Amino acid sequence: MRSQGDSGDQNPSAGENGASGPGARTVRSSIELAPESVFPFLGSADENLRELEELLVADIHVRGNVVTLTGPAADVALAERVVEQLVALTGRNRVITPEAVRHTVSMLTEGSSESPAEVLSLDILSRRGKTIRPKTLNQKRYVDAIDESTIVFGIGPAGTGKTYLAMAKAVQALQTKQVNRIILTRPAVEAGERLGFLPGTLNEKIDPYLRPLYDALHDMMDPEAIPKLMAAGVIEVAPLAYMRGRTINDSFIILDEAQNTTAEQMKMFLTRLGFGSKIVVTGDVTQVDLPHGARSGLRAATEILGDIEDIHFAQLTSSDVVRHRLVSDIVDAYEKFEAETRPPVGPPHMSGNRAQRRAAGRTARR
Secondary structure, eight states, rough: OOOEEEEEEETTOOOTTTSSSSTTEEEEEEEOOOGGGHHHHOOOOGGGHHHHHHHOOSEEEEEETTTEEEEEHHHHHHOOOOOOOHHHHHTTOOOOHHHHHHHHHHHHTTTTTTTTTHHOOOOOOOETTEEEOOSSSSHHHHHHHHHHHEEEEEEOOTSSSSHHEEEEEEHHHHHTOSEEEEEEEEOOOOOOSSOOOOOOOOOHHHHHHHHHHHHHHHHHHTTTHHHHHTTTSSSEEEEEGTTTTTOSSEEEEEEEGGSBBBBBHHHHHHTBBOTTOEEEEEEEEEESOTTTOOBHHHHHHHHSSOOOTTTTEOOOOOOGGGGGHHHHHHHHHHHHHHHHHOOOOOSOHHHHHHHHHHHHHHHHHH
């Protein structure tokens, strides 16, 4: 299947560890693809090949069903692994897209011990020809944690699939009769703007806050079945305030936008857990919309509950964003800006002016 040999620059000063860079030894490797794998590997109008050429340092040439890789030894070795994983995906009847190419290169570049082909072919839920599956290594670890732990916190920026994957696991659990109900909740806190008085029934008033959960639910179930399941209490979508005083058994419970809970609300919610239930809490600690001075319950939970067995904290980053490619760049840009402009941290719950006034008072008393 593969032949590899030296060619071109034989530089005696190059390291023996195959490092890339100036003076590195150039090698060439050939990988022969099965004829039926060539088109899926290249993609429509060679879009996958162009993505590979943009992401990898090694030169890539395809003639017939032979892929030739040329470059420094370390870069060729990485390119070989990428090609092998993409070919493995075609063998699992998976459609390779430029996005799959990017995620495969990212996983292998980060030194993942898990096979990208296995990560990208893990099916969670299928409906009408659409399959929901993790697209990054962190997403797979998040999904695995939901299977293995009773309470899971999915923390990360917008577009990382925190809520969507949790919803998919909830629907899967309901369909396989692991639970009897799905309960979806989020705090009714506006994201910056003020919605003001909303006319209509109570359900109509809270609908704007819960709409993202409805949207995800419609992606995963037949829309005709959802009203019947909600009427029967099998699916419940409600604001967080409705959780108080309850003990919830045999249910899959998702708390979305948890960064907008207070520490008291988070404690109240987590203690609703009953027998046979699972909780997934999702949120982005960089997008807190609470009134000034209120502490996020999600931040507090990460500090208080980190050492408790059967509670897992899954961290997702900008590299796990699966929306438009610009979203990842936007997240990184905001994180950089906020890190550069963040004011110095003073004593807890004390603003700089208040601290100065106290110091002045102590001086005056002397």
